[in-house]
Amino acid sequence: MIELESVAKVYRKGRQEVRALDGLDLTVAERGMVAIVGPSGSGKSTLLHLIGAMDRPTAGEVVVAGRRLNTLPQAELTRFRRQTVGFVFQSFNLIPNLTALENVMLPMEFNGVGAAKRKEVATRLLARMGLAARLTHRPQELSGGEQQRVAIARALANDPPLILADEPTGNLDSKTGEMIYELLQEIARERTVVVVTHAETLARMSNRVLYLKDGRLAPEVGSAFRNTGI
Ligand code: ADP
Numbered sequence: 001m002i003e004l005e006s007v008a009k010v011y012r013k014g015r016q017e018v019r020a021l022d023g024l025d026l027t028v029a030e031r032g033m034v035a036i037v038g039p040s041g042s043g044k045s046t047l048l049h050l051i052g053a054m055d056r057p058t059a060g061e062v063v064v065a066g067r068r069l070n071t072l073p074q075a076e077l078t079r080f081r082r083q084t085v086g087f088v089f090q091s092f093n094l095i096p097n098l099t100a101l102e103n104v105m106l107p108m109e110f111n112g113v114g115a116a117k118r119k120e121v122a123t124r125l126l127a128r129m130g131l132a133a134r135l136t137h138r139p140q141e142l143s144g145g146e147q148q149r150v151a152i153a154r155a156l157a158n159d160p161p162l163i164l165a166d167e168p169t170g171n172l173d174s175k176t177g178e179m180i181y182e183l184l185q186e187i188a189r190e191r192t193v194v195v196v197t198h199a200e201t202l203a204r205m206s207n208r209v210l211y212l213k214d215g216r217l218a219p220e221v222g223s224a225f226r227n228t229g230i
């Protein structure tokens with residue numbers, strides 16, 4: 001699903017240079033949950049942004065779902081994001097004046113899906129998230145865990161093969177966070193889920209843990225057998 005080759009990202013600010021990613025090689029298979037952990041400033045968000053085509057690398061190749069992102073024109077990148085990637089954020093990022101149902105319908109509208117179909121799919125997704133009784137609630141009328149479940153339903157709206165989540169449990173208490181993580185695990189049975197997290201306990205629920213430090217990936221230890229029952 002994801003292939004990075006010698007990927008570097010350098011941010012320039014005046015005369016200052018920040019090497020956020022420094023020569024990453026990475027292959028991520030289809031399906032399964034990959035956690036990215038590491039100290040603040042180690043490049044986790046930058047890595048997620050490159051995979052999600054929200055930014056371009058300074059050097060190296062980024063190939064996601066068979067598309068070479070470095071060379072895709074801007075319009076194609078937008079199309080790629082809408083069809084291939086669902087995003088989940090730490091602060092949920094729901095649109096406050098839209099209901100749960102309308103929030104989930106929105107990405108489908110961007111993709112040209114008809115109104116009846118949008119409503120049908122959004123209703124089904126919210127029901128799957130345990131929110132059948134919350135369709136007409138606005139974000140401020142929902143708990144944090146409920147808002148994040150709406151956001152996950154929204155991320156799934158266009159049926160993308162890849163879900164990217166940046167600290168999805170960062171604003172939730174640990175019990176609610178665990179529930180969100182279990183939902184992501186379930187989603188990862190049929191899609192690829194890449195999740196940035198500070199929560200070690202949650203990272204351990206992933207199939208694979210990538211440890212970033214100073215923009216480099218540490219060798220993976222034992223993760224080949226994680227969650228396989230071996
Ligand atoms: P993490 O997600 O692990 O906290 P980031 O990817 O956000 O790390 O940041 C990695 C490094 O790149 C940090 O030193 C950060 O300050 C820097 N950085 C991130 N985004 C930008 C940006 N848009 N402009 C300049 N520096 C940035």
Ligand code: ADP
Pocket residue numbers: 045166
């Ligand atoms: P996160 O918690 O996801 O790592 P940050 O607070 O590090 O978020 O960054 C929030 C946004 O600011 C991101 O889009 C990131 O690229 C940008 N950013 C981070 N560090 C810097 C920086 N030193 N200069 C400019 N932008 C930055």
